[in-house]
Amino acid sequence: MEFNFSSRMSLMNGTATREIFKLLSRPEIISFAGGLPASECLLTEKLARFAAEALSGADAKRALQYGTTEGFADLRRELINYLDAAGIGNQTPENVLVVSGGQQGIDLVLKSFIDKGDSVLVENPTYLAFLQILNSYEGIARGVDATDDGLDLDDLEKKIRLYGPKILYCVPTFSNPTGKTYSAANRRGLIEICARHGVIILEDDPYGRLRFKGEHIPPLKSFDASDTVVYVSSFSKIMSPGLRVAVAAGPKEIIRKMAIGKQGTDLHTSNLSQLITLKYLQSGELAADIQKSLPIYKLRKDAMMSAIDRYMPEEFIHTDPDGGLFVWGRFNAPLNVKELLPEAVEQNAVYISGGVFYADPALGRSAIRLNYSNESPERIERGIAALGNLFKKKIAEAKRNG
């Protein structure tokens, strides 16, 4: 039987990361491709204790019975405190929605706003799954040029005038894929421009708490006097991705629409996952646990930096992030990194080639994203050495042929 799928499906493919994840069951493969938190930082005993509490006494029935779409009221109260501690004050239960991972927060914002053909601005480069989700609404991604400290504000305003976008999507703190952080001045500037033009900002902040160096810069939303920002923050990188819990905060009219959209997809987030998150927040231990995890991330990032210095060709220009999970680099040489990926896999190392992070994939032809959070320093060195040798060889070949 031939199936007549919806037109959105012709725009959607399995995302690069998810397809590459399937390779990762082979233990010899050193993966710089994913975005997994360090497995060593997953506090299995602690979360097992919270799960046991959630499934005993008065909580057990609410863990297992249906819940409300918005999420448990006591969890939303704890999330308001959590947001407040991050600099996002004055939230009420009507401003806050529990979502099944940050991915769902993004999906619900687009569901609330995007009709076929609507424009959305993204940074060049941006989170690849965002582009995929936007395709599912048949929206059009328009790239905005970036600078070292954020978005190019002139280009932002130019693209707003040119495309009349409904939304600007960005990851301002330890960006995926670049690892860079927008400056406070850049944050203020982009909020001012978006507010003036009536463009909603979707701020994706899964990595903000994972700063191992430099000074904290508060979320965009903390600068937001004009209620222009919908903020999505996930517990995937600081508690557990497997439990699928995140929070969205924004103007209550938008949160209401997102809740209606959520009713029509998973009805509500797993109650057990919600209660584990609630108990963790109530314990007051999360902040200290994050502190304890930071040296692990720093060690791995430092290992990647030394290995890059030692093994990668001099044509590789890269970021050196103060937190988060990713390093981004570009070859000042005519390498097609996507075509080289199978050879890298033969050398037991994987990266993600840059094209998938762009509204216009040609822009990422010679760029790669490297994740350092889920491999040991020893394996990071080994993997970067393998990649460095491969890239050096290819650049030498290109020079000979060119």
Added chain:
Amino acid sequence: MEFNFSSRMSLMNGTATREIFKLLSRPEIISFAGGLPASECLLTEKLARFAAEALSGADAKRALQYGTTEGFADLRRELINYLDAAGIGNQTPENVLVVSGGQQGIDLVLKSFIDKGDSVLVENPTYLAFLQILNSYEGIARGVDATDDGLDLDDLEKKIRLYGPKILYCVPTFSNPTGKTYSAANRRGLIEICARHGVIILEDDPYGRLRFKGEHIPPLKSFDASDTVVYVSSFSKIMSPGLRVAVAAGPKEIIRKMAIGKQGTDLHTSNLSQLITLKYLQSGELAADIQKSLPIYKLRKDAMMSAIDRYMPEEFIHTDPDGGLFVWGRFNAPLNVKELLPEAVEQNAVYISGGVFYADPALGRSAIRLNYSNESPERIERGIAALGNLFKKKIAEAKRNG
């Protein structure tokens, strides 16, 4: 700030059940409105034991780390056995997708197929949330007439010719909202018609295991030689709705599209919920536990039948289901049951008025859905008595005025 929401949002409101759920925190309210499994049947100690296992030893890391979109491979293998026991044989891992509740299974099928303006056939009446999800894709629901033993096959074929629908959606076993079950002959007939016209059947089967009377009729999909059926079955009513786990099974091309759609929404279903389900299936205890729960459901359904006989006006014509959660009835009298709902709430009893279950709400003006699964026999009697008195009074008033 004025928000320029997507056009789909103008079609979507909070569904009637979810809004009514908010009333239910008042303990004096006797609710016939929801679709909750009996809280007494939620096996908290057993599921707590499985959760503890899932969060210890080798499983702990996979409970907490990212997983694959399709669901754990060992869970999918258990689900293939589970489907096989239900009469759906010959499934492979490529035919099966773990979803975050049956609701998400429905959502992903529509995401895979429905463009704005596409027609979908539904039974008159049908599951209200289905209509809401279809609105989120701006599809158009077309009602098919029903008979006591299924769909009116002549009307089905007529509507297929008239509207060229992509999908027929139905709940063939203990239907929501009517509680009725399609006969085997009707199942064969509708598969033959849909296969001949290339119409995908979306079979929603959350209640099939909850039969407390009469003879088992296998799922539509077990009659499906032509690979026309996508089958969705939930663990919400037989294990726990709060954990949000269900399974979709269908042609592998469709399951692949659904998985791509799922990547773009919640990435994967909660791993902890998946592992609890896996361990429950591996234990082999599910079937016996369901058997033990059936007398509770039967007792409640019987209590509702006696109370209806005793208290409801003779103008109330209703179903008497052999399983599932719902009784459906219609007043042979000019009652607007939606307008009466606030008065029912004053009498501490709630039902769902029939209009929301129809593609054309006018058809449900004098019909109501009554749920019996989550109230005790005593409260069922008290609630039906309150409703019966109200409806009798209103019918008498209508006769005086008419």
